[in-house]
Amino acid sequence: MRKILLALFLLTGTLGLAHAQVKLKDNHPDQYTVVRGDTLWDISSKFLRQPWKWPEIWHVNPQVNNPHLIYPGDILSLVYIDGQPKIVAERGTIKLSPRTRSTPLAEAIPAIPLQAVNSFLLNNRIIDSAEQYNSAPYVLGVKGERVLAGAGDSVYSRGKVEDENTYNIFRRGKTYTDPVTGEFLGINADYIGTGGIISIDRRSSRDNDVSTMRLSRTAQEIRPSDRLFETEALSINSNFIPAEPSSQINGYILDVPRGVSQIGQYDVVTINKGARDGLEIGNVLAVYKTGETIRDRVTGDKVKVPDERSGLLMVFRTYEKISYGLVLHATRQLAIMDRVSNP
Numbered sequence: 001m002r003k004i005l006l007a008l009f010l011l012t013g014t015l016g017l018a019h020a021q022v023k024l025k026d027n028h029p030d031q032y033t034v035v036r037g038d039t040l041w042d043i044s045s046k047f048l049r050q051p052w053k054w055p056e057i058w059h060v061n062p063q064v065n066n067p068h069l070i071y072p073g074d075i076l077s078l079v080y081i082d083g084q085p086k087i088v089a090e091r092g093t094i095k096l097s098p099r100t101r102s103t104p105l106a107e108a109i110p111a112i113p114l115q116a117v118n119s120f121l122l123n124n125r126i127i128d129s130a131e132q133y134n135s136a137p138y139v140l141g142v143k144g145e146r147v148l149a150g151a152g153d154s155v156y157s158r159g160k161v162e163d164e165n166t167y168n169i170f171r172r173g174k175t176y177t178d179p180v181t182g183e184f185l186g187i188n189a190d191y192i193g194t195g196g197i198i199s200i201d202r203r204s205s206r207d208n209d210v211s212t213m214r215l216s217r218t219a220q221e222i223r224p225s226d227r228l229f230e231t232e233a234l235s236i237n238s239n240f241i242p243a244e245p246s247s248q249i250n251g252y253i254l255d256v257p258r259g260v261s262q263i264g265q266y267d268v269v270t271i272n273k274g275a276r277d278g279l280e281i282g283n284v285l286a287v288y289k290t291g292e293t294i295r296d297r298v299t300g301d302k303v304k305v306p307d308e309r310s311g312l313l314m315v316f317r318t319y320e321k322i323s324y325g326l327v328l329h330a331t332r333q334l335a336i337m338d339r340v341s342n343p
Contacts, residue, residue: 022048022050022053022056022057022084022085023048023049023050024047024048024049024078024085025045025046025047025048025049028046028047028048028078029046029047029078030077030078031075031076031077031078032046032047032075032076033073033074033075033076034070034071034072034073034074034075034076035072036072038072040054040070041242041314041328043076045329047078047087050343051242051328052242052243052244052284052314052343054087054242055242055243057084057085057086057087058086058087070089071091073091074089074090074091075089075090076088076089077089077090123191123219124188124189124190124191124257124324125168125170125189125191125229125232126176126186126187126188126189126319126322127186127187127188127189128186128319128320128321129184129186129187130175130187133172133187133189133227136159136227136228136229137157137158137159137160137161137167137211137227137228138157138158138159138224138225138226138227138228139155139156139157139169139222139223139224139225139226139227139228140155140156140157140158140210140224141155141156141224142154142155142156142222142224143155143156143212148221148222148223149215149218149221149222150215150218150221150222151193151215151216151217151218152214152215153214153215153222154198154212154213154214154215155195155212155213155215155222156210156211156212156213157197157210157211157212157213157228158208158209158210158211159208159209159228160209161197161200161209161211161228162197163197163199163200164196164197164198165196165197165230166194166195166196166197166216166230166231167194167195167196167197167213167228167229167230167231168191168193168194168228168229168230168231168232169191169192169193169194169195169222169226169227169228170189170190170191170192170226170227170228170229171189171190171192171220171223171226171227172187172189172190172227173187173188173189173190174187174188174255175187175188176188176254176255176270176272176322178272179252179254179272179337180252183321185254185272185321185322186319186321186322188255188257188270189227189229191219192218192219192220192222192223192226193215193216193217193218193219193220193222194215194216194217194218194231195213195214195215195216195217196213196214196216197211197212197213198212198213198214199211199212200212213228242282242283242284242314243282243283243284244283244284244342244343245278245279245280245283245285245342246278246280247277247278248341248342249273249277249278249279249283249285249340249341249342250339250340250341251271251272251273251277251285251339251340251341252271252272252337252338252339252340253269253270253271253287253334253335253336253337253338253340254269254270254271254272254322254336255269255270255336256268256269256270256336257269257270257324262333262334262335263327263330263333263334263335263336263338264327264330264333264334265327265328265329265330266326266327266328267326267327267334268324268325268326268327269313269324269325269326269327269334270322270323270324270325271285271313271315271322271323271324271325271340272321272322273321273322273323273340274318274319274320274321274322274323275318275319275320275323276320276321279315279318279323280315280318281315281316281317281318282314282315282316283314283315284312284313284314284315284328284343285312285313285314285315285325285340285341285342285343286309286311286312286340286341286342286343287309287310287311287312287313287327287330287334287338287339287340288307288308288309288310288338288339288340288341289307289308289310289332289334289335289338289339290307290337290338290339291304291305291306291307291308292304292305293305307339309331310330310331310332310334310338311327311328311329311330311331311332311334311338312327312328312329312330312343313325313326313327313328313340314326314328325340
């Protein structure tokens with residue numbers, strides 16, 4: 001019998017005093033049956049005040065063949081072992097309607113709703129420097145002397161490309177700079193489309209070849225000067241291990257790449273911290289609304305009130321200076337320049 005999608009992560013080894021820091025929710029259940037549509041984050045939030053500490057209470061149950069995965073129908077029970085709370089899983093059953101067979105891994109429960117980030121990952125890219133963007137091959141023109149092109153059309157490109165290779169086409173978007181230091185952090189390249197090289201005219205110098213590309217997919221109409229970059233394998237692994245960053249993080253939300261101004265649950269945000277700051281995929285950060293500066297009517301002083309914690313996000317992709325995060329929880333609408341820090 002098959003089930004559906006999500007992967008339960010597992011930390012092994014001795015956790016020592018970390019167990020004492022795990023705080024159960026006041027209204028936590030003693031038992032929970034996994035259902036279709038659950039994510040690990042949803043489930044851990046039912047038991048814990050700090051859902052990213054789930055691996056610290058997950059107990060390897062010898063009755064479960066693969067302790068790394070849970071499935072719809074599994075029964076999760078809260079027990080105490082050596083005085084510490086633990087979650088044990090009992091393999092359950094669930095009645096399913098007839099459908100196409102799938103692999104057991106694909107039937108497991110995901111850590112987060114993957115649809116929230118998969119399409120984004122395939123369609124977005126950070127370029128590390130203006131030189132890298134400007135030196136990339138570019139769309140020279142549209143066949144038939146038209147100005148714009150869409151899926152199924154052919155376009156000419158100029159620059160160094162490989163015959164029969166597939167390229168994604170991007171248009172230069174926002175340039176990110178650090179709001180505190182002013183340092184250049186990267187360029188957001190907006191995905192425009194995808195096409196394959198079908199012929200190359202090598203009569204010119206190698207770096208200025210004129211090539212013909214057939215467009216297989218477009219998100220917007222292609223224009224001359226749009227840039228070509230080789231496609232990347234950007235699929236995301238659902239088997240995250242949410243954890244606090246190993247170093248102190250003090251950053252800001254720079255952007256919401258999908259263009260909205262108010263940010264809520266499962267929106268993707270860009271933050272001004274990356275791999276060089278110690279951020280890793282799966283790191284959880286708290287989001288804080290910057291406290292306002294108000295006038296003290298008694299003394300006349302201007303006083304900044306404390307920052308207000310207002311959400312949680314999880315990093316799902318890192319670059320050297322920038323990261324993308326998925327908002328997992330928000331108590332209010334978040335906004336650009338909200339502060340992010342260790343939870």
